[in-house]
Amino acid sequence: MKVEIEEKAGITVVRLAGEMNSGTVDIVQEKLLDLVEPGCRIALEMSGVTYISSVGLRTLLLLYREISQQDGYIVLCGLTEMVYDTMFITGFLEFFETYETCGEGQFVLAQK
Amino acid sequence: MDALRLPGRVESLAAIGTYIVQVAAEAGLGEQAAYGLRLAVDEIATNAVVHGYQEAGGSGELVVKAEQTADRLTVVLEDTSPPYDPRLTPPPDILDHEPVVRPSGGLGVYLARQGVDAYRYDFIDGTNRHTFMMNRTQ
Numbered sequence: 267m268k269v270e271i272e273e274k275a276g277i278t279v280v281r282l283a284g285e286m287n288s289g290t291v292d293i294v295q296e297k298l299l300d301l302v303e304p305g306c307r308i309a310l311e312m313s314g315v316t317y318i319s320s321v322g323l324r325t326l327l328l329l330y331r332e333i334s335q336q337d338g339y340i341v342l343c344g345l346t347e348m349v350y351d352t353m354f355i356t357g358f359l360e361f362f363e364t365y366e367t368c369g370e371g372q373f374v375l376a377q378k
Numbered sequence: 379m380d381a382l383r384l385p386g387r388v389e390s391l392a393a394i395g396t397y398i399v400q401v402a403a404e405a406g407l408g409e410q411a412a413y414g415l416r417l418a419v420d421e422i423a424t425n426a427v428v429h430g431y432q433e434a435g436g437s438g439e440l441v442v443k444a445e446q447t448a449d450r451l452t453v454v455l456e457d458t459s460p461p462y463d464p465r466l467t468p469p470p471d472i473l474d475h476e477p478v479v480r481p482s483g484g485l486g487v488y489l490a491r492q493g494v495d496a497y498r499y500d501f502i503d504g505t506n507r508h509t510f511m512m513n514r515t516q
Contacts, residue, residue: 320424
């Protein structure tokens with residue numbers, strides 16, 4: 267799985283690509299949790315994520331908790347239909363904000 | 379398709395995914411159905427490896443076999459870890475808690491059950507047998 271990290275005007279843009287499953291999730295989780303700091307603003311660009319299983323969802327949940335505890339924000343951008351559906355039926359979209367494009371996500375984060 | 383026989387380790391799960399994608403394509407399943415089937419088998423196989431073999435301190439194989447009829451694709455996943463019936467796993471607590479306190483268990487089994495048209499569990503001769511069924515005629 268590919269993880270690209272870019273700082274843009276106080277917002278951390280993270281581009282994930284590949285499959286988020288039990289074989290790949292550990293290293294992704296470590297890189298994502300490393301980015302969490304007080305007041306951080308993270309846009310997770312996921313249009314390249316073609317598959318997510320429950321271990322991937324757990325990583326996102328853990329990330330969400332860490333960020334919330336440090337008064338930061340996270341938005342998810344560009345979810346593919348299958349990933350969106352998986353997050354929808356498991357209730358994850360009840361608390362994650364999602365945007366179709368990374369540009370929209372960054373715009374919203376810039377207001378926070 | 380020939381059966382796939384692999385060591386019961388996390389590294390085997392990618393190959394199972396590839397196998398499912400292939401048999402789903404051969405059976406002509408739609409994108410959503412193929413994804414759901416792959417997810418279902420992946421979740422149950424992951425549980426077998428992590429909870430069945432690793433946490434119990436045991437080892438064994440994962441065997442996956444697909445069979446297709448005119449109107450159905452059936453995938454059977456077998457492992458020899460301790461008996462585990464996913465149907466008895468309580469559903470995840472999805473909307474009852476704030477995300478910060480929300481427990482993360484049960485998600486995989488829930489996704490597995492949601493992803494397929496029918497699911498069956500048997501424990502036969504020391505083997506967990508998980509049967510996943512998909513309708514080919516939608």
